[in-house]
Amino acid sequence: MPELPEVETVRSGLEKKIINCKIEEVKVLREKTLSNISVKEFCEKLKGQTFSEIKRKAKNLFLEMKSGLVIGVHLKMSGAFLIQPANEEIPKHTHIIFVLDNNLELRFKDLRAFGRMNLFSSWQEAISTASIIKLAPEPISKNFSLDYFKQALQKYKSPIKPLLLEQSKIVSGIGNIYADESLFLSGIQPTRMANSINETEAEKLYKALKTVIINSIKVGGTSIRDYVDTDGQLGNYALQLNVYGRKKQKCLVCESPIQFIKLGQRGTHFCSNCQT
Ligand SMILES: [Zn+2]
Numbered sequence: 137m138p139e140l141p142e143v144e145t146v147r148s149g150l151e152k153k154i155i156n157c158k159i160e161e162v163k164v165l166r167e168k169t170l171s172n173i174s175v176k177e178f179c180e181k182l183k184g185q186t187f188s189e190i191k192r193k194a195k196n197l198f199l200e201m202k203s204g205l206v207i208g209v210h211l212k213m214s215g216a217f218l219i220q221p222a223n224e225e226i227p228k229h230t231h232i233i234f235v236l237d238n239n240l241e242l243r244f245k246d247l248r249a250f251g252r253m254n255l256f257s258s259w260q261e262a263i264s265t266a267s268i269i270k271l272a273p274e275p276i277s278k279n280f281s282l283d284y285f286k287q288a289l290q291k292y293k294s295p296i297k298p299l300l301l302e303q304s305k306i307v308s309g310i311g312n313i314y315a316d317e318s319l320f321l322s323g324i325q326p327t328r329m330a331n332s333i334n335e336t337e338a339e340k341l342y343k344a345l346k347t348v349i350i351n352s353i354k355v356g357g358t359s360i361r362d363y364v365d366t367d368g369q370l371g372n373y374a375l376q377l378n379v380y381g382r383k384k385q386k387c388l389v390c391e392s393p394i395q396f397i398k399l400g401q402r403g404t405h406f407c408s409n410c411q412t
Pocket of ligand 1: 392
C-alpha cells in the first residue's frame with residue numbers, strides 16, 4: 137500500500153506535469169473504479185476541464201479543476217498514475233484515461249483494483265467527507281506540535297504501534313513501514329502502552345515520525361511492491377529501512393536478530409535490544 141510519502145511523490149509528480157492541461161476526453165475502462173458518480177456523468181462533467189491544482193490530505197489525492205470541480209483519488213493497494221504519449225500502448229489494468237490536449241494521456245492503472253475515484257463539485261465538498269474530516273494531523277503539518285503529541289499519547293492505554301496506524305487518533309499518514317521505522321529510531325517497542333511513553337521518548341518519537349516522512353518524501357517514497365510514481369519509476373526508500381522487512385536479519389545497530397510479531401493484525405518488526 138502506498139504510504140504518505142509515495143502519495144506525496146505522486147502529488148508533486150502530477151503537479152509538475154498536468155497543471156494547465158485540458159482534458160479533451162475521459163475514457164472509463166472499469167466502471168467500479170468510480171464510486172460516487174456514473175461513468176456518463178464523470179465523462180461529461182470532466183470533458184473540457186483544465187487541471188489547476190493537485191492537493192493531498194493524508195493518502196487522499198485531489199485533482200482540482202479551474203472550474204472548481206475536484207477529482208478525489210485513493211490509490212489503495214496498487215493504484216498508480218502514468219503520463220504517457222497517446223500513441224503508446226495502454227498498459228494492462230488501466231482503468232481510467234484522461235486524454236489531454238498535449239498528445240499525452242493521464243492513465244490510472246490499478247492491478248488490484250481497490251483504488252477509487254470520486255467527483256466533487258468543490259474543494260469544500262471534497263474535504264467534508266467523513267473519512268477526511270476525522271483525520272488526525274499529519275507529522276509534517278503545523279497542527280502536529282510536540283505539546284499536542286505528548287498530550288495525545290497520554291490519552292491512550294493501548295499499544296503504540298497500532299495507534300500510530302489509526303488515522304483518526306494521534307497522527308495520520310503513517311503506514312506500517314513508517315510506524316516500524318519510527319519506533320526503531322526512537323528506541324520504543326511497538327507493544328508499549330502509549331500512556332507509558334515518557335517525555336524524552338515522546339520527543340524522540342515525535343522527531344522520528346517527522347524525519348522518516350520527510351526523508352522518504354525527498355527520495356520519492358518507498359517501493360515495496362508494485363508502486364510506481366507518475367513516471368513509472370520505482371521509489372528507492374527501501375534501501376534505507378532499518379527494521380521493516382528485515383525479519384531474523386541482524387540489527388544494523390547491535391546485531392541482534394530483528395523480531396517479527398503480529399500486532400493489531402499487522403506484521404511488526406523491531407529490535408528487542410535497541411527498543412524498550
Ligand atoms: Zn538492535
